Amino acid sequence: MILRIRKQPSLRYSITLTAGTALICVSIVLIAYAEIRSATKAHRQRLEVHKIHVALIETSLNLKHEQLANLAKRVVSNAQVDAALFNGAENLETVLDIARENLPVALTVTAVSGEVLATSIDRSVTIDGSLFSVPEFANAGTRLLVGSDGAPALLHHALIRRGQRVVGHVWVLLPIANVTTELFSDLAGLAFRGSDNVLMPLSGHFPVARSIEPGVRTVRFSETFGKRFEALFVPLRFDDVFAGELVFLKENTAALAREELFSTLAYFTVFVVILISLGLLARALRLGFRPxxxxxxxxxxxxxxxxxxxxxxxxxxxxxxxxxxxxxxxxxxxxxxxxxxxxxxxxxxxxxxxxxxxxxxxxxxxIAVREQLENARRIQQSLLPGRFDLHPRLDAFGYMRPALDVAGDFLDIFRLDDARIAVLVADVSGKGLAPALFAAQASAILRANCHQTQEPEEVVRLTNQALCERNPEDMFLTCILMIVAPESGAVYFVNAGHCPPVIFRFDGQVEQAVTDPEPVLGVAREFTWTTHRFDLKAGDRLLLYSDGFDEAHKENGDMLGTARVIKMFSEACSSNDVSSKQLADGLFDGIAEFAAGAPQADDITILTIRLLN
Structure with a gap:
């Protein structure tokens, strides 16, 4: 069976494709956001324009109401009108002149009988005579109306009174188209939408009238000629009377064409920028990936x-x-x-x-050095005593814990030819591999010399001479060598600059085997040492240790010290049932508890001996 692995695209191609896709997506999002924001802004602007148009129409209607009322008042107070009402129809040129001053409006004066005494001759504005007999127009005032032609107008009706008697009427009509023409001269067309929801063209150009849903305020549409328009629907209201809606038509063909041109240029620019960016990215990746x-x-x-x-x-x-x-x-x-x-x-x-x-x-x-150090550590551990039960009356145990991989400390315990037991604890200056090798050399020389002579001071002297001959690094060591006679309890020892041993008596007394300071080994050949003696009784315990024990310290620098070592040893020996191994383990646990996580600064060696019955 052959497994075919599909060829994967190169990293450069993947990065270019991903970057291109990301650019296109980001561009689409930005363009959509810009379009939505532009449409929203345009819609808000149209609404603001609509509000302005509504306010202008309402204000203009109020102003025109005042103008129509003043015009009617001038006609009512004219003397020619009285003469015409009492003497019959006359030529009321003065009245017509008043109307002409306020063109384009339609003005008509009628008698109570309905006879038309005078009317304006402006052909662009006329009054439908049927309005004179409409009952709801009998009262004086101004109102909106929609004429028979479907066009809205503002009508003012004034009564001519002589005393309490009505003798005539004055009618003044203002087409709304005239009002909007004065206010909005840039309109392409004007229409009116009445209650039947049909657009009635009033002036200017207007597309074919069509029905549009009620409630629409602005709408855009196009003609077949390519022109584009925007229709604005403004409610026509006077004295809370709603007559319909005025439709203002504005041509925005050029504006929309410019807007589309700018949009096309923007889209094209974005597309070109994307292509250029992708090209530059591809080139940068090609040059950058080459190394x-x-x-x-x-x-x-x-x-x-x-x-x-x-x-x-x-x-x-x-x-x-x-x-x-x-x-x-x-x-x-x-x-x-x-x-x-x-x-x-x-x-x-x-x-x-x-x-x-x-x-x-x-x-x-x-790693190679680590392996060598691990081998050296295993070899050094193998040199330590393998057994401590060398005599029925001795319960002994010792342990060495190096600060690094290998230690400069060493201990030894072995049987001599005369059935006595040799005990040795030593500490070489420094830490690491060199002191460890020097310690191994010293341990071998001491053991060999212990079998040649039974005098501890002679063993130390011979060992010192041998170490001085083979000490190129000028190292030295401290040591304590003991010869223990288990049967009698006699202990003979030499202390070459080492920590003095601590003795815990069976009756609870604690003492140190302190001697005068004597030289360390490996410094000079001429030194001599003295053998000292003390006796152990059944139940007595002995502690030998290196200075790493009493120099253990905390993070703040607080050192354990000799006094605490003696106290810790005494407390650990309070029970006679504790074996030497348990005692050594307890001492190491006490060191760890005191240090509270502080790193071990020096090698630590502990050897404990108990004389049994």
Missing amino acids: LGAIVQLLEAMSGGNTGLRYRHAGTQSLPVSGKSENQKTASENSSRVERRPHREISTLLSTVESVGAAIDANNAL
């Missing part, structure tokens, strides 16, 4: 264990690749050709890769 071949080769070589390769910044210099076939070498050389001056980020990445290679080498070296 990555060298990085890939470095990483492949590192994964194969070869960390000695280095990148050369020359233009077509190839990377040396070892451990590969000729074809692989050729491919590596071709893919490692880079620009003479790579980008700063690529240079940083190359430097990082080389640093990683150096770090891998250092880590490998560190």
Whole structure:
């Protein structure tokens, strides 16, 4: 069965495609947002214009009401009108002159009988005579009406009185179209929409009348000639009487054409910017990804264990690749050709890769050193005593805890030829591998000398001479060597600059085997030492330790000290049932509790002995 793996697109292609898609999506979102915001703004502007038109129409109607009332008042107070009413119809030229001064309006004077005494001769404005007999117009006042031609007008009716008697009527008619023409001179057309919801053209150009749903305030539409219009519907209301809606028609063909032109240019500009951005991105990726071949080769070589390769910044210099076939070498050389001056980020990445290679080498070296130290630690631990039950009357146990991988401390306990027990605790100056090797050497020399002579001071003297002959690093060690006779309880010891042993008596008394200070080993050949003695009785306990015990400290620098060591040892020995191993473990636990997590500063060695019955 053959498994076919589909070829994946290159990273450069994927980045370009992703960036292009993101640019297009962002552009679409921005364009949609701009369009929505522009439409919302235009809608708000149309609503504001609508409010302004409504306010202007209402104000204008109120002003025209006053003008019509004043005109009627002048006619009523004219003397010619009285003469005409009492003497019959006369030529009322003065009345007509008053009307002509306020054209375009229609003015008619009638008698009570309905006879028309005078009327304006303006052919653009006339009064339908049927209005004179409409009952609802019998009272004086101003009102909106829709004439028989379907056009709205403002009608003012005034009564001519002589005393309490009505002798005539004055009718003044103002077409609303005349009012709007004065206010809005830029209208392409004017229409009126009455209660039947049908548009009635009044003046100017107006498209074919058609029905539009009630409640519409603004609407845009086009004609077959390519012209575009915007209709504004303004309610026509006077003294809370609603007559219909005026429809103002404005041509916005040029404005919309400019708007569409700007939108097209904006879309085209965005498209061009996207193409240019993608082109620049593709070129930048092509140039920027070119040095990555060298990085890939470095990483492949590192994964194969070869960390000695280095990148050369020359233009077509190839990377040396070892451990590969000729074809692989050729491919590596071709893919490692880079620009003479790579980008700063690529240079940083190359430097990082080389640093990683150096770090891998250092880590490998560190691992090798760690392995060697671990081997040395295991060897050093194997040199420690494997058993402590060397005599029925002795319960002994010791343990060494290094501060680093290996320790400069060492301990030993072994049986001599005369059935006595040799006990040794020592501490080499310094920490690490060199003190550990020196300690191993000293331990072997001390053990060998203990089998040659039974005098502790002689063993220490011979060991010091041997260490002085083989001490190129000028190291030294402190030690305490004891020869214990289990049958009698006699203990003979030499203290070469080491911590004095602590004795816990069976009756609870604690004492230190303190002696005069004596030299350390490995400094000079001429030194001599003195053997000291004390006796142990059944139940007595003995503690030997290195200075890492009493020098254990907390994070704040507080040191354990000798007094606390003695107190800790006394408290641990309060129970006679505690074995030497349990006692040593308890002391180490006490050190850890005191340090409270502070790092161990020095090697710690503890050896405890109890003399049994």
